[in-house]
Amino acid sequence: MTRLRLRKLGRDLWATRSRVAMMTVAIAVSVLAVTAFLTARAIIGREITRNYQATHPASATLHVPGGVDTATLAAARAEPGVLDATARSTIQARIRVGDGPWRTLVLFASDPADPQRIATVAVETGSWPPLKGSLLLERTALGFLGVSTGRRVTVEASGGAPTPMTVAGSVHDGGVAPAGQEQTAYGYATTTALALLGRPQTLDQLRIVVGDHSTASTSSSVIDRTAQRVAARMKALGHPVGSIDIPPPGRHPHQGQMVMVGFVLLAFGLMALLLASILVATMLGGMLTAQIRQIGAMKAVGARTGQILQMYLALAAVIALTATALALAPGLALGRALAGQGARLLNLDIAGESVPAWVYAVALGAGVGLPLLVALVPLLRGSRITVRQAIDDHGADPAVLGGFLERFLTRLRGPSRIQVMALRNMFRRRGRLVLSVGLLGVAGAMFLTGLNTAGGWSSLVAQSISRRDYDIEVRLDKAYPADGLVALARSTRGVVAAEAWGRTAATVHTAGRVDVAHVYPDEAHDSFTVMAPPADTRLMHLPLMAGRWLRPEDTGAVVLNNLVPAQQAPGTTVGGTVTVTIAGRPVTRRVVGIVSDFGTLGAAYLTDRDYAAVTGAPGQAELLRVVTDRHDPASRQAVLDRLDDALTRSGTGIQQATTIDTLRVALDGHVLVLADALIALAVVMGFVGLLGLASALSTGVLERTREFGVLRTLGATASAIRTVVVTEGVLTAALSLLFATVAALPLTGVFGNFIGNQAFRQNLPFEFSFPALALWSLLTLAGAAAASAAAARRASLTTVREALVSL
Amino acid sequence: MSPPMENSAGEPVILARGLGKTYPLPSGEVTALGGIDLQVASGEFVAVVGRSGSGKTTLLNLLAGIDRPTAGEIVLAGTPVHTLKGSQLAAWRGRCIGLVFQFFQLLPTLTVAENVMLPMDLCDTFPARHRRARALELLTEVGIREQADKLPSALSGGQQQRAAIARALANEPPVLLADEPTGNLDSATSDSVLDLFAHMAADGRTVLMVTHERDLSRHATRQITLADGLISKDTTTRSVRQGVAS
Ligand SMILES: Nc1ncnc2c1ncn2[C@@H]1O[C@H](COP(=O)(O)OP(=O)(O)OP(=O)(O)O)[C@@H](O)[C@H]1O
């Protein structure tokens, strides 16, 4: 482009600097968001895999009730396809600091001589192996328990006695979620500690790494086949395998959640950028319309369409480039900060903050390419304007109203003709109106959807808590007489009601194979239990997704929760059958219903009679659910403490005892990330939308400068003109508000179900946030009034002469 | 560099044959121009007059290629205008025609001199380093040299009109077309604008001007009167090579 044309470009930019600034900010904010999300995604995506791989996770864990000895370990290592193997044990235990509350402890035990090549942890303080009588804790457990290295704690293995131990140090385990999020502490100890806790020193897990040469396999089916072969070999050697755990290969337990967050963030970010691009295109289109006579004049002196297009494209490019340049560095910084935040939530160590080249490429491509591409549409149209059209142009088109609307508006006898004029103005440029209403409406709908969905997460947690009609849950180390448990609980002060349930770990069975569970070594993520509520249970009212609930007379019937078809037994439907190994025996049952539950593990419900028949122990229970008289966390905890004492005194072994509040904290921890991300995105969306409104209104006013000039020569006062413009702005905002509200309803439903199912195989409860609607209404209406008042002020400052002679 | 302006003595610079323009309207067709034959030689200063609605602007727009005729053909400076399309037309217009409208068409963000340089820039005529000098020359010619570095908004109506004329001359077009260039100028100023046109014609250019001015005998060499889309009168008011009365 020549210097002269560059000069015109520069001066046009300067002359419209407030609008250029708005366009630049709109693009910059969205590019910043996109860059930040891409950066965070790239870093966390890389680091989550690296952290998980650094633990050298086992491909499969074979449960060998009889224990794994050196000879069998050697035999397993010798199996083709097995790269390495080791023997471990995982103990369900409880831990408390002083007389603080008991917390769930998952204790990973290994032989002191274990070479630590599989399922390793990085020792951060202290050293491995810990001395006798001490254990190492996962670093996130220190804060969760409120304990530091060197302190004494009490540990009680399921069925054992409370045992004092010393915290010998802390480790980072890249394979487990943060203690606070799971409300579970992770500990690491040797077999000597097992003895101290009153447990046999045998290691009952065989962990194997499956692969060829030196790389671990990432194929579930290869791992499955190898593990089955190893299990057959173990059986031949006289060490039958009870079941096999195969977690998703190479995937951190929270990887799915992370991918989800990344996806949602990116989708919203790109949506914001698209809105910003449309906004810029509209504004550029508006500038072209405002310059229609200038284009005509240039064409009259020989300008070709290409030359005009080039000038305005350059203008768009300057804006997009500037915005992207401005946004890139802060976007990267924000992305790194987000990655840091995400790393804390996922308990990851970030080894490097380097950002891959594709992030820059995508950010640049999106920041410059998308706005230019979208702008091409109005720019092409604008630069094709002929001299003839330019001569004929008189600002806004007069007669584009539909006949009916025109007649309606003409007949309107409002409080003032000025208001009617505002209405007529709005509809005169129907395209512009549709665009501003659409732009602001979409932004508003996304804003509302973001906040609604964030609210949906909280209400999912609240709903899931409220559907648990109990306040306290105690899991016992083995089966005890149900009547005794209930009587003991009822006699505890503060207990209103109690039920004893059957509960046992289970695996889905396929004939001829050793059962496989797709469960992580923490034995919580993706695990599966069988539960048997008493026939007259009052503590169970999960909503049915299909089929019906159990009836007392049912035989051979089972109700599953929604996680089972999703995780353990894919393809299972009501009417079909499922075979589950309970207490070592395969049991086949007909599925009569599927219930929806959130915040739990995969569960299969049997009638108590059926459960008794299966386990061969009628009147026995492993789970105690209790309703307390008061429902605040402190009261619940107090009742739990008393119940705990009573149970212990009666010789009942406790595996885990928690109040419902513990669950609530854990669930909140899981959904918080998603909710926060959605709120952040709603803010970005809202910002872009409001900028769009402001710019659309000021463009509209600018285009009619001439018209206002004429009006003023006819005696219209500045305040009358302001009234027209502000009325028009507020009406536009009100229309968009209506659109946003209506669009947000289905959007919230669809979006909530989508991410709910992606993250937790669960529809989100529909939540419409009225505070969000009120906030958005206030923002748009006030924003529209302010923006149009400012534009009107500028318009009224233009002298009549300027207005009339301006090109 | 120099545009194709000097035609051999016999060939007219503007040649229109059977030129017609009708507008389709819901109420039937409106004939704005009903088949006009016109020949204008170089050095002529033609004034087109007629009552409002008689088709003057239509004729000018057809000649400039702003509108397309519904009948007939136009050859302007040797180029059959009706065959040109889009960007060809724009480039041709930039080199061969200087256009002046009643309302000033200066770009508000360019200075007066830059406005004059614009056609040279767009059509890539004259070396870039000579353009400003040429613009100043033209501005001197129209008598507003001292306004060169002001923005158009700082000029009076008459000054803006002269700047527009200077710009119309930037690429040395053989033909100057003007639609009521003096429409909103006082009589003294419009006199000097007409003088300017007469000078251009005397220099060998062809000037065709739509006007409502009454006394043109001092300036124009020929007066064409339109009535209802047809030429009703075509009179030579002065001989072409007579020069300008001063
Ligand atoms: N776009 C159009 N659509 C329909 N009719 C048109 C259009 N443009 C011009 N006309 C008609 O064509 C005729 C000639 O119009 P034109 O503009 O050439 O007149 P004019 O001689 O320039 O008048 P004035 O002196 O008022 O400028 C008029 O009757 C006018 O109504």
Ligand SMILES: [Mg+2]
């Ligand atoms: Mg006219």
